[in-house]
Every structure is written in C-alpha cells, then in structure tokens.
Amino acid sequence: xxxxxxxxxxxxxxxxxxxxxxxxxxxxxxxxxxxxxxxxxxxxxxxxxxxxxxxxxxxxxxxxxxxxxxxxxxxxxxxxxxxxxxxxxxxxxxxxxxxxxxxxxxxxxxxxxxxxxxxxxxxxxxxxxxxxxxxxxxxxxxxxxxxxxxxxxxxxxxxxxxxxxxxxxxxxxxxxxxxxxxxxxxxxxxxxxxxxxxxxxxxxxxxxxxxxxxxxxxxxxxxxxxxxxxxxxxxxxxxxxxxxxxxxxxxxxxxxxxxxxxxxxxxxxxxxxxxx
Amino acid sequence: xxxxxxxxxxxxxxxxxxxxxxxxxxxxxxxxxxxxxxxxxxxxxxxxxxxxxxxxxxxxxxxxxxxxxxxxxxxxxxxxxxxxxxxxxxxxxxxxxxxxxxxxxxxxxxxxxxxxxxxx
Numbered sequence: 001x002x003x004x005x006x007x008x009x010x011x012x013x014x015x016x017x018x019x020x021x022x023x024x025x026x027x028x029x030x031x032x033x034x035x036x037x038x039x040x041x042x043x044x045x046x047x048x049x050x051x052x053x054x055x056x057x058x059x060x061x062x063x064x065x066x067x068x069x070x071x072x073x074x075x076x077x078x079x080x081x082x083x084x085x086x087x088x089x090x091x092x093x094x095x096x097x098x099x100x101x102x103x104x105x106x107x108x109x110x111x112x113x114x115x116x117x118x119x120x121x122x123x124x125x126x127x128x129x130x131x132x133x134x135x136x137x138x139x140x141x142x143x144x145x146x147x148x149x150x151x152x153x154x155x156x157x158x159x160x161x162x163x164x165x166x167x168x169x170x171x172x173x174x175x176x177x178x179x180x181x182x183x184x185x186x187x188x189x190x191x192x193x194x195x196x197x198x199x200x201x202x203x204x205x206x207x208x209x210x211x212x213x214x215x216x217x218x219x220x221x222x223x224x225x226x227x228x229x230x231x232x233x234x235x236x237x238x239x240x241x242x243x244x245x246x247x248x249x250x251x252x253x254x255x256x257x258x259x260x261x262x263x264x265x266x267x268x269x270x271x272x273x274x275x276x
Numbered sequence: 277x278x279x280x281x282x283x284x285x286x287x288x289x290x291x292x293x294x295x296x297x298x299x300x301x302x303x304x305x306x307x308x309x310x311x312x313x314x315x316x317x318x319x320x321x322x323x324x325x326x327x328x329x330x331x332x333x334x335x336x337x338x339x340x341x342x343x344x345x346x347x348x349x350x351x352x353x354x355x356x357x358x359x360x361x362x363x364x365x366x367x368x369x370x371x372x373x374x375x376x377x378x379x380x381x382x383x384x385x386x387x388x389x390x391x392x393x394x395x396x
Contacts, residue, residue: 174363
C-alpha cells in the first residue's frame with residue numbers, strides 16, 4: 001500500500017490482551033491508510049509492519065481458504081482477509097477476537113477445543129471392510145448426484161466463525177457446535193461411509209444435536225456460504241427417522257471395478273518427436 | 277438414542293397438546309360457534325357443567341391425557357433450558373431427577389381430583 005493509493009485514514013480499534021501483562025482485555029486505536037479494496041487483514045498487517053509489531057493475529061492464505069483470520073469486526077464474525085474496510089462505511093472499525101473461544105493473545109483464540117470437538121465426531125470415512133481400507137484396490141464409486149447431497153459441507157475451512165455466531169455455543173460450553181454437527185452430516189450423508197451408527201451416538205447427547213435452536217446464525221455468518229443449520233436439520237431428520245424405524249437402509253457404495261483396459265498413449269506429433 | 281427419543285416425544289406431545297387443548301378451548305370458549313353447528317353446550321364454564329363432565333370417563337381421560345402431555349412437554353423443555361445454562365454432569369443428574377419428581381407429584385396431585393370425582 002503506497003501513500004498515493006490511499007483515499008483516507010480510518011481508525012482501527014483493536015482489542016489487545018497479553019496474558020503475561022494484562023488482567024483484562026483493552027482497546028488500542030491505530031490510524032490506518034485505506035484505499036479501495038483494502039481488507040481488514042491488510043489494515044492489521046499495516047499496523048504490524050509500521051505501527052506496532054507486537055500486535056498478534058493469525059493469518060496465512062489471504063484468500064479465504066485457510067480459515068486462520070476469523071475475528072469479530074464491528075461485532076460480527078468475519079474472515080479479515082475476505083472483508084473489505086469500505087464495506088462498513090465507517091471511519092472506525094472495532095476488531096475483537098472471536099467470541100465463544102478462549103483468548104490466547106490479542107486477536108488469537110485457542111482453537112484446540114474447537115478442533116478436538118471436530119475430531120470427536122470421527123470426520124473421516126468409516127467402512128466395515130477393513131481389508132479394503134488398509135489395502136485399497138480402487139476407489140469407492142459415487143455418482144455426481146450422490147456427491148451433491150453433501151458437497152457444500154466439504155468446503156468448510158474450520159475457521160470457527162459459525163461457533164462464534166452460534167447463540168447456543170455462547171450459553172452451553174459443552175455444545176458440539178454447528179461446525180462439528182455439519183461435518184457429522186457431511187460424513188453420514190456420504191454413501192461411501194458406513195459409520196453413521198457410531199456418529200449418531202456421538203451427537204445424541206445432552207449437549208449434542210438437540211440443543212440446536214435453529215437460530216440460523218451459523219449459516220448467516222459462514223464466510224464460505226455453507227448452510228450448517230440445514231445440515232443440522234437434515235441430521236435431526238435422520239436421527240428421528242432412525243428412532244421411528246422409518247430410515248431407509250443406505251446402500252454403501254461398492255468398490256469400483258478394476259480397470260482392465262487402458263487406452264494407449266497418444267503419440268507425440270511428428271514435429272516434436274526426436275528421431276533416433 | 278435416548279435424547280432422540282426424548283425429542284421425538286417432545287414433537288408427539290406438541291401435536292397432542294394442539295389436539296387436546298384445541299378440544300378444550302372449543303368446548304369452553306367457542307360455544308357460540310358450536311351452537312351455530314347445532315351442538316348444544318350449555319354454560320360450559322359453570323360449576324354444574326364442569327361436574328357433569330367430570331362424571332364422564334371420556335372427559336376425565338381427555339383432561340388427564342392433556343395434563344400428562346403438557347407436563348412432559350413443559351418439563352422436558354425446561355430441563356433442556358436449564359442444562360444448556362448449567363453444563364455439568366452432576367447438575368444434569370440433579371436437574372433430571374428434580375424435574376421427574378416434580379412431574380410425578382404434579383401429575384398425581386392434579387389427576388387425583390377428577391379421578392376421585394369420577395369414582396364417587
């Protein structure tokens with residue numbers, strides 16, 4: 001960012017907290033030059049490079065793929081790299097760490113409990129045939145239509161924004177949260193998976209799926225445009241169908257038949273082939 | 277699947293409340309409309325009318341069923357709210373048993389009068 005590009009200066013009011021020095025979090029204001037398209041993350045990087053190198057925040061890809069830079073911007077959770085300062089039409093932005101997660105320092109939250117919850121619902125393909133899983137011979141077949149039933153939920157970047165927006169996660173610290181529940185649906189809906197019975201028991205707890213109030217805040221806040229609330233509702237339907245004995249038996253996908261014939265390689269055009 | 281069965285019961289009791297409470301409200305408060313359909317309900321809120329209904333097994337059964345589903349629906353909902361606000365295994369057990377005890381006492385206390393009237 002050069003001075004020529006800057007249109008105006010705006011104030012970033014950033015929450016600071018160093019557990020070794022501070023008893024409670026406090027705010028610090030920084031004046032940042034902003035031009036068209038400047039993201040909140042670029043503003044924070046400007047502060048770190050020019051004003052205060054001790055400011056701590058997570059960032060990596062700068063393109064909404066890694067999910068590192070989730071933070072509360074003007075009291076709403078966003079990815080800082082995916083949010084332009086101009087969107088807010090304000091001369092002051094308040095930046096805080098994501099709520100519902102423990103703060104480590106400044107804008108950095110502890111994501112370990114969040115990842116542990118994600119891992120607890122077994123977010124991987126479970127098959128009963130261990131031989132094929134350990135010594136795979138081919139992929140499990142899946143049609144595009146079958147993939148479509150859960151495809152959007154595979155785009156989760158695990159940024160923790162849905163947890164921050166969720167009112168139940170705010171009141172119930174043991175609640176599994178929209179991210180883990182949506183991922184539970186993602187694997188249960190996958191016809192290559194056979195682990196739905198195990199996962200149903202994991203989410204059917206006092207702080208599991210039935211604590212969701214369907215506020216829909218997770219779907220509204222998700223920076224990747226996913227709909228975790230929909231996944232939770234669909235998972236509830238599966239659980240109720242199972243309890244009522246109405247659940248259709250899901251046929252798990254077979255192993256693809258091995259390829260017996262392969263096409264020959266297309267020869268190089270004559271003008272590129274070297275004659276020996 | 278315990279929580280799923282509890283929630284399934286919550287859904288079922290919700291539907292039953294709509295039906296049973298609907299019957300109660302129609303009889304008690306919409307006697308003019310029932311009159312339009314030539315169903316004679318004379319003074320449904322009077323003492324005599326109430327005692328008269330309490331002497332019929334079908335009405336006693338309907339009100340006891342309404343009491344049971346309302347108690348389940350309300351207390352299970354209350355349990356969910358309390359557990360969400362006080363997440364700990366010990367609290368869960370205490371809250372669950374207190375609510376079960378309260379539900380049983382409220383059911384016995386409230387169904388005793390219409391049952392006694394019916395028997396007498």
